[in-house]
Amino acid sequence: MTGNERNTLLERRFRVLGSHSPLFYEEPLHLVRGEGVWVYDADGRRYLDVYNNVPHVGHCHPRVVEAIARQAATLNTHTRYLHDNIVNYAERLTAKFHPSLNMAMFACTGSEANEVALRMARHATGNEGIIVTDFAYHGNTAAVAELGTGFMPEAQSTQRVASFPIPDSYRTPQELSGDALADYYADTVQQAIDTLQSRGLGVAGILICPDFANEGLVYEPPGFLAKAIERVRAAGGLYIADEVQGGFGRTGHHWWSHEWAGVTPDIVTLGKPMGNGHPISGVIASEHLIEAFGEWGMYFNTFAGNPVSCAAAAAVLDVLEQENLLQNAVDTGACVARGLRELQSRHALIGDVRDKGLFFAIELVRDRDTREAAGAEARQVVNAMRREGVLISSIGKQDQILKLRPPMPFQREHADRLIETLDTCLTQVTEARRG
Numbered sequence: 031m032t033g034n035e036r037n038t039l040l041e042r043r044f045r046v047l048g049s050h051s052p053l054f055y056e057e058p059l060h061l062v063r064g065e066g067v068w069v070y071d072a073d074g075r076r077y078l079d080v081y082n083n084v085p086h087v088g089h090c091h092p093r094v095v096e097a098i099a100r101q102a103a104t105l106n107t108h109t110r111y112l113h114d115n116i117v118n119y120a121e122r123l124t125a126k127f128h129p130s131l132n133m134a135m136f137a138c139t140g141s142e143a144n145e146v147a148l149r150m151a152r153h154a155t156g157n158e159g160i161i162v163t164d165f166a167y168h169g170n171t172a173a174v175a176e177l178g179t180g181f182m183p184e185a186q187s188t189q190r191v192a193s194f195p196i197p198d199s200y201r202t203p204q205e206l207s208g209d210a211l212a213d214y215y216a217d218t219v220q221q222a223i224d225t226l227q228s229r230g231l232g233v234a235g236i237l238i239c240p241d242f243a244n245e246g247l248v249y250e251p252p253g254f255l256a257k258a259i260e261r262v263r264a265a266g267g268l269y270i271a272d273e274v275q276g277g278f279g280r281t282g283h284h285w286w287s288h289e290w291a292g293v294t295p296d297i298v299t300l301g302k303p304m305g306n307g308h309p310i311s312g313v314i315a316s317e318h319l320i321e322a323f324g325e326w327g328m329y330f331n332t333f334a335g336n337p338v339s340c341a342a343a344a345a346v347l348d349v350l351e352q353e354n355l356l357q358n359a360v361d362t363g364a365c366v367a368r369g370l371r372e373l374q375s376r377h378a379l380i381g382d383v384r385d386k387g388l389f390f391a392i393e394l395v396r397d398r399d400t401r402e403a404a405g406a407e408a409r410q411v412v413n414a415m416r417r418e419g420v421l422i423s424s425i426g427k428q429d430q431i432l433k434l435r436p437p438m439p440f441q442r443e444h445a446d447r448l449i450e451t452l453d454t455c456l457t458q459v460t461e462a463r464r465g
């Protein structure tokens with residue numbers, strides 16, 4: 031594809047989808063094919079995918095493709111008929127949770143799943159207020175966009191939402207650590223509770239990603255989450271765990287990232303990786319919550335949990351289990367983390383490295399003492415990596431955190447390629463900055 035052809039496609043896109051339709055990279059990527067951990071552009075150039083968690087078990091995994099194709103060639107309908115697929119899948123999925131989380135509802139996107147969770151929590155508690163971090167993103171429907179404190183202007187204007195600071199152990203508000211830091215952040219959750227109560231709204235729940243995926247995969251001070259949830263529950267609210275990014279074994283060791291902190295949520299929401307790119311999402315909660323919600327409100331979703339979606343989602347579970355991909359997240363994840371920490375020992379730009387299974391955050395700073403965020407540098411690294419054939423992205427209040435989240439079949443050889451390329455790009459960016 032020539033540069034002219036690419037520019038024409040870009041112009042057509044802007045003309046028909048609007049100039050703000052999001053695209054990654056200074057030089058947008060035109061992808062045409064994917065396989066495993068690789069994607070290919072229109073010129074046949076291949077890129078190592080270290081960012082996409084939607085093709086969770088690998089791009090175009092043959093087992094998932096075959097399951098979708100077979101079911102699509104047999105039957106696909108809306109969801110008001112009896113069908114084996116939804117029942118089989120729901121039984122298999124709920125069995126992977128704590129016994130108290132024993133029922134499922136389906137939706138098509140993470141946003142919808144969170145929307146259902148909000149309605150369920152508000153109905154169950156009789157309260158309106160929701161607590162989130164001050165750099166949250168949980169989706170794009172009207173009610174969920176209200177929660178997008180770091181990302182969406184709507185969130186600034188609503189009374190129903192109160193936020194607390196990201197419980198970050200690297201960028202701490204004062205020189206606190208250990209229990210004192212956990213208590214400090216738990217107190218900020220209490221302040222959010224007090225705010226909602228003073229507005230007369232009460233607390234319906236706290237909605238967080240237990241791995242703080244959009245906040246930069248911060249390490250919570252140990253014990254914080256348990257303390258925060260205890261206070262929310264004491265105020266009558268529920269704990270809603272958004273596992274849209276961290277679910278399905280990404281963080282290794284556990285199927286669900288909330289298991290790390292050892293506090294069982296009241297409601298869990300699932301999405302992105304669930305169908306390997308096929309749109310299916312879910313809400314998992316107790317029988318009590320789901321039956322009470324069903325009795326009160328009407329929930330019907332034309333596409334959610336249809337036979338094809340459930341075939342795709344079941345095939346994802348098959349591959350995760352048969353290819354032992356949780357263990358791979360632990361093993362390859364450790365290998366990537368070692369490589370990143372070795373880079374940290376040589377590149378002053380790396381202030382902090384955080385890892386949870388096959389999920390990584392690399393916080394770039396201009397000065398390790400002041401921890402001044404290196405947002406421009408992070409964007410340069412992301413674009414340099416793309417030029418070198420490795421796809422990553424950045425996040426953070428100043429966009430200063432490199433975010434890495436490869437498909438689960440990521441192997442050691444891919445880890446080596448990632449680390450070598452990152453080494454090259456960090457050097458390029460550091461040298462260019464020195465001028």
Ligand code: PMP
Binds near residue numbers: 138144167169170239
């Ligand atoms: N929750 C989290 C944590 C997310 O990261 C996202 C999407 N980035 C969503 C919910 C919304 O999911 P969707 O885009 O499928 O609506």
